[in-house]
Every structure is written in C-alpha cells, then in structure tokens.
Amino acid sequence: MNARTPIDASSLRLALFTDTYAPQVNGVARTLERLVSAVHERGGAVRVFTVDDPDAQPLSYVRRYASVPFWAYDQLRLSWPRLRDVLADVKTYAPTLVHASTEFGMGLAGRRVARALQVPFVSSYHTSFTSYAKYYRLGALARPGWSFLRWFHNDGLRTYCPTASIAVEIAAQGFTNTRVWSRGVDTERFSPRFRSQELRRRIGASDDTLVIAYVGRLAAEKGLDVGLDAIARVAKACGTRVKFVAVGDGPYAEETRRRAPAGSWIPGALAGDELSAAYASADVFLFPSATDTFGNVLVEAMASGLPVVGADVGPTRELLLPDRGWLINATDAQAFAEQFIALVEDRAQLMRAREAALTFAASKDWHSVWDTLIADYLALHQLSPCALAGRTSGVNEGLPSE
16 A cells, blocks of 8 residues: 555545544544544545533534533543434434444444444444543442443444554453554654753753653543652652653642642643643653553654653553663552663663654554554445344454554
C-alpha cells in the first residue's frame, strides 16, 4: 500500500457511539476526533452519537443526547437515550458499520441499534474499567465487571485494543475477536523544535535544571499519589536542580497543587503551541499510571524529545522497551525518585534515551494506523448476513502490521 495515498473509504458509512467526545479533553475523545477526520479524509461518512455538552459547538455529523454527570466522576457524562429515538436517526443515516467505543450509555445504544438493523457491529476497549473501579467507590462492581464487558464486546465482530498487551489481557478473560488498533503521534505538533528557553526561565529552570513533566488528566487512577510522593523525595534530595511541571486538569488538581514541591509549575490544561512548548521544554516525562490501556501522552512526550520514567505495566512496557525510558514498580515511589535523582547526576543516559525516544516516535505514523483500521472496517461491512451470524468466531487474530 502506498504510504502517501490513503485508501478509498467512500463506501463506508460509520456510526460511532461514544460517551466521550470533543470538546471533552481526554485520550479517548481525542483519538475518536482523529478517527472521524481520518474517515472524512478518505471519502467516507461518519455520524457520531454521543452525550450532550454545554461547551460543544453544533456539528452536522454529531448527534447529542441528554446526559447527566457520572456520580463517581462528574467530568464523565452518561446518557440513556430511548432506543426508538436513536433508531430513527440511525435508520435515516443508513450506516454500513456501527462502532461502540464505550461500554455504557451510548455504547449500549449502539449495540442495540446494530442488532435491530442487522448492521455489522464492532467495539473498542479503551479503559480498564475493573482497574478504575477501586478508585471511584466501585469496588463491588470489579468482579462482575468482566462478565458485563465480555457480554458487551463479544457481541461484535471485533474488539479493537490499543496495545498487544491489552489484547492478551482481555483474551485471557474470555474476550474473542481481539485486534490491535494502535495509535500514532503528530510529529509536527509534538517536536523538540518547540523547546523554549523563555518558558524555562519563566518557570525558574536554568540550563542545568532537570525539568520533570507530567501531562494528562489529574486523577487518582493515574498513579499521582506515587508520582507526587516521588517528586517530593527528588525535590528534597536535589533542591533547585529539579523543577516539576504538571499540565492538565481533573478531580485531583487541588491535591496535586497541594502536594507538589514549592515552585512547581501547574498551569492547568494547555492546548496548541502552549502544550507543545510545555512538553518540549521539559527534560524527562513522568508516567506513573498503571491503569492506562495506551498512554497517548507517552508518544507525545517521546516525539517532543522526552524519555519516560513509567510504571512497569504491560502497555507502558510495550512502548518503552528496550531503551526509550525506565520502567519502575508502579507502587514504589522511592524507586521512581532514585531514577530521577540518577538522571540529575548523569545526563548522558538521559540523552541516549532521548534519541531512542525520538526514533520510536518518528515510526508512529497516524497515516498507516488509520489505513489499517479503515481497511478492516471496509472488509467487515462487506460481510454477508451468513458471515455476520457467526460473528464470534475467529478468536484473537491480529490486524496486519502497521
């Protein structure tokens, strides 16, 4: 396939069901917004069925339904639309494929609509629900969670996973038809060329300061308790030779500001060139999360020239090995701190990992990611009704390599 010529998706009419979409700011919403653009660029049609949002701008291809904040996490909204209302809209649109990217609310509506209209149905696994359960007073749901998730995802022709390690993990829980749908990075948007000495001076960092950055949602499940504990130990050991930066917003924002060392820069959520400069003006990236199925911020950091000190879990291990950063026990704040302290003393190892990170990021091309996924979409919507009836066969085959 010519890497410079996108495949023709003009026969694709995708109905995308999700409980999170722009203007919400999170990894899933950003990935789905890119997916919509990729289908449009290849001549296909997309209609997004999602929750309402007071900050959303009207878009012709987005249908929004009344929603309420999720009681355990009010930045997430859930909608339970009446099937007849959604069905009428979907029938008019006449999709060739239904994709549910979340398992609740709108995702359940998408699953029911696909069954009612006998349209091929696929899903994607973005969030480790059972891992998140312990952070949001949902512990009683963790065990039955796998049963529900199997029921939901195994109804489809595909369960797309962001990494091979996640595909293996959920296959072990009885999921069928898993495929790896990887992620890319925009190396024009995230690049060392955005490094700003002016920004470094403004936040109190000299040329010799090791700037440690965290970018992402400020939330408990991101491992911030361990991360902030580690940063406090580094600051105590190294004083002004280190500077901590935390970019993002979320329910843990106040706690992050309270626990961060004096002089830390915590500007809230950033976008555009400001975000690019915040990444590139740091020296190393902190990623303590043990719950992410794919850290989009990891590849953004690497594209910006930052090696990563991350939790030693499958998805992060897959992105960092062999030499693009350092893997640390997710619960060991002292080990995180010791690695950062070592980097303060030995910049040579930092530079070696930086070059490896940049090389890896350059290989994560969005173009091939989207062509691989959309080619699979096209193959599925051409299946016969008889093939659709056997939709739970063909366990755990992989998509072609990017």
